[in-house]
Amino acid sequence: MFIDIHVHLRKKPIVFKDGKQHYASPEQLLKRYDELGIEKAVILPGGAPECQTQKQSEEEVLEICQKYSDRFIPFCNVDPRSISNSSDAPLGEILSYYKNLGCKGLGEITANLPFLHPMVQNLFKHAEKIGLPVIFHIAPQIGNFYGLYDDPGLPQLERTLQRFPSLYFLGHSQPFWAEIAHLETPADRYGYPKYPVRKEGVVPKLFRRYKNLLGDLSAYSGFNAISRDPEYGIEFLNEFQDRLFFGTDICSPDTPVWLVDYLKTLLEKGKISQNVFNKIAHDNAKKLLNL
Numbered sequence: 001m002f003i004d005i006h007v008h009l010r011k012k013p014i015v016f017k018d019g020k021q022h023y024a025s026p027e028q029l030l031k032r033y034d035e036l037g038i039e040k041a042v043i044l045p046g047g048a049p050e051c052q053t054q055k056q057s058e059e060e061v062l063e064i065c066q067k068y069s070d071r072f073i074p075f076c077n078v079d080p081r082s083i084s085n086s087s088d089a090p091l092g093e094i095l096s097y098y099k100n101l102g103c104k105g106l107g108e109i110t111a112n113l114p115f116l117h118p119m120v121q122n123l124f125k126h127a128e129k130i131g132l133p134v135i136f137h138i139a140p141q142i143g144n145f146y147g148l149y150d151d152p153g154l155p156q157l158e159r160t161l162q163r164f165p166s167l168y169f170l171g172h173s174q175p176f177w178a179e180i181a182h183l184e185t186p187a188d189r190y191g192y193p194k195y196p197v198r199k200e201g202v203v204p205k206l207f208r209r210y211k212n213l214l215g216d217l218s219a220y221s222g223f224n225a226i227s228r229d230p231e232y233g234i235e236f237l238n239e240f241q242d243r244l245f246f247g248t249d250i251c252s253p254d255t256p257v258w259l260v261d262y263l264k265t266l267l268e269k270g271k272i273s274q275n276v277f278n279k280i281a282h283d284n285a286k287k288l289l290n291l
Contacts, residue, residue, distance in 0.1 A: 001037055001038070001039040001281070001282060002036070002037060002038045002039060002246050002260065002281045002282055003038070003039060003040045003041070003042075003246065003281070003282040003285040003286065003291075004033075004038050004040070004041035004042065004218075004246065004247055004248050004250075005041075005042050005135070005170065005216055005218065005245040005246065005247040005285055006042060006044060006108065006135060006172065006216050006218035006219075006245075006247035006248065006249050007029065007041045007042065007043060007044065007218075007247070007248055007249065007250050008023060008043070008044055008046060008249070008250070008251050009023055009024050009025065009026055009028075009029050009043060009064070009250075010023040010024075010025065010056065010060075011025070011026070011060055011063070011064060012025075013025050013028075013253075020252065021252055021253060022251060022252055023251055023252065024250060024251070024252060024253040024255075025253075026064050026067070026068055026072070028253045029041070029250060029253075030068070030071060032250065032253070032257075033071070036257060036260050037260065038248070038260075039071070039282070040070075040071055040072070040073060040285075040291070041071065041072055041073065041248075042072075042073045042074075042075055042104070042105070042285075042289070043061045043064065043065060043072050043073065043074055043075065044075050044077060044107055044108040044135060045057065045058055045060070045061045045074075045075065045076065045077040046077070047077030047078070047079055047108075047109075047110065048077075048079050048109075048110040048111040048112070048146060050110055050111060050112045050145070050146035050147075051110045051137075051146035051147075056077075058074070058076045058077070058098055058101075058103065061074045061075075061076075062074050062101055062102065062103075065102070073104055073289060073291070074098075074101075074102055074103045074104065075103055075104060075105045075106060075107055075108075075135070076094075076095065076098035076099075076103040076105075076106055076132075077106065077107060077108065077109070078091055078094050078095060078098075078106060078123065079111055080109075080111055080113065080117070080119040080120045080122065080123040081111065081113075081119055082094060085119070086119065087118030087119050087121070087122045088122065089119070089122060090126075091122060091123050091126045092126035092129060092130055095126055095127060095130045095132060096130055099130055099131075099132060103132070104132070104133075104289045104290075105132050105133040105134065105135065105289070106123075106127050106132045106133070106134045106135070107134055107135030107136060107170070108135045108136065108137050108172065109123075109134060109135070109136045109137065109147075109148060110137045110146040110147050110148075111146075111147075111148065112139055112142055112143070112145060112146055112147060112148070112149065113142075113148060113149065114142070114148070114149045114150070114156060115148050115149065115150050115156035115157055115159075115160050116156045116159060116160070120148060121160070121163070124160060124163070124164050124167060125164070127164075127167055128164045128166050128167035133167070133168035133169075133170060133214075133288055133289075134167060134168065134169050134170065135170040135172060135216055136148055136169060136170070136171070136172060136173075137172055137173045138150055138154075138157070138171075138172070138173045138174075138175040138176045139173075139175065140174070140175045140186075140189040140190050147173055147175075150175065152179075152183060152186045152189060153179070153202050154175075154176070154179060154202050154203075154206065157169075157171075157176075157206070158202075158206060158210070161206065161210040161212055161213055162210075164212070165210075165212055166212065167212060168212050168214055168288065169212060169213055169214065170214045170215065170216040170245065171203070171213060171214070171215055171216060172216040172218060172219070172221070172222070172247075172249075173219070173221055174189060174190065174191060174192065174221045175189040175190075176203065176221070177203070177221040177222055177224065177225035178191075178192070178193050178201075178221075178225075179201040179202045179203045180197065180200075180201050180203045180204065180225045180226075180232075180236065181193065181195070181196075181197040181198070181199065181200065181201045181228075181229070181232075182197075182198070182199040182200065182201050183201065192220060192221065192224040192228075193224075193228060194224075194228055195228070196228065196229040196232070197228070197229040197232040203225075204236060204239075204240075207239075207240050207243065211243075213243070214243045214244070214245065214284075214288070215240065215243060215244045215245065216245055216247050217244055217245060217246060217247055217259060217280070218246075218247025218248055218249035218259075219247070219248075219249035220256075220258065222247065222259070223258040223259050223262065226262075227258075227262060234266065234271045234272065237266070237272055237276060237280065238272060238276060241272075241275075241276045241279050241280060242279060242284065243284065244279075244280045244284065245280065245284055245285055245288075246259060246263070246280055246281050246282070246285070247259070263277060263280065263281065264277075
């Protein structure tokens with residue numbers, strides 16, 4: 001069975017003019033989970049205006065998690081601009097409030113600000129103090145994107161990892177996972193590079209240097225990172241088996257999920273052991289979230 005570290009849903013699904021349902025309902029998601037063999041999931045509230053047409057409250061997420069307490073785990077999502085839009089905002093008050101209500105982490109952070117922006121650093125300072133792991137989305141630029149901005153080579157993320165050594169960060173999104181390999185051009189951060197890992201990128205180097213960096217393998221970005229060069233991907237899974245997390249990033253009811261079958265195939269072929277599979281599939285999540 002799997003624990004999904006990264007999913008989005010809505011109590012009342014949103015349907016836009018294109019007629020497409022953009023978020024699954026809890027019942028639709030649970031039906032897919034039963035088919036895929038996913039036991040539990042972390043619900044990440046939609047927070048920042050950069051990626052939400054309709055903001056989702058933590059209260060909605062908590063209500064869903066209370067109704068399906070055996071399947072769903074709540075995170076809170078506090079925008080770094082909250083309260084006073086300043087670098088000394090007492091964000092710990094909000095984080096403590098939601099932690100006391102059962103939220104196990106913070107994210108997905110999608111505000112389109114630089115990692116080293118003082119308000120973002122203030123949010124991380126309070127998250128570290130209160131003890132909430134963070135899931136972040138990286139954007140390749142400021143404007144017309146959602147997610148925290150970092151430069152090629154992820155120097156702002158590295159400085160952040162140095163500043164908050166007791167805070168667990170779960171890396172996610174195209175600009176993060178593209179750098180599992182050395183970038184041929186900076187534009188590769190905008191998508192899903194397909195060339196093999198001829199030379200390691202900054203991501204495995206950061207994993208070796210900073211024990212507070214973890215990997216959220218959800219979405220096509222995570223799947224592409226470990227499958228674009230299957231031989232290297234297997235090495236990566238084995239080396240960092242204690243710090244990688246299965247995820248889906250399901251939004252709409254029909255969002256594809258590639259990782260389930262891929263990990264099962266690697267296990268069946270003996271490319272990863274049962275112990276490695278178990279850690280990535282569920283054990284690491286249980287440990288991180290004290291489940």
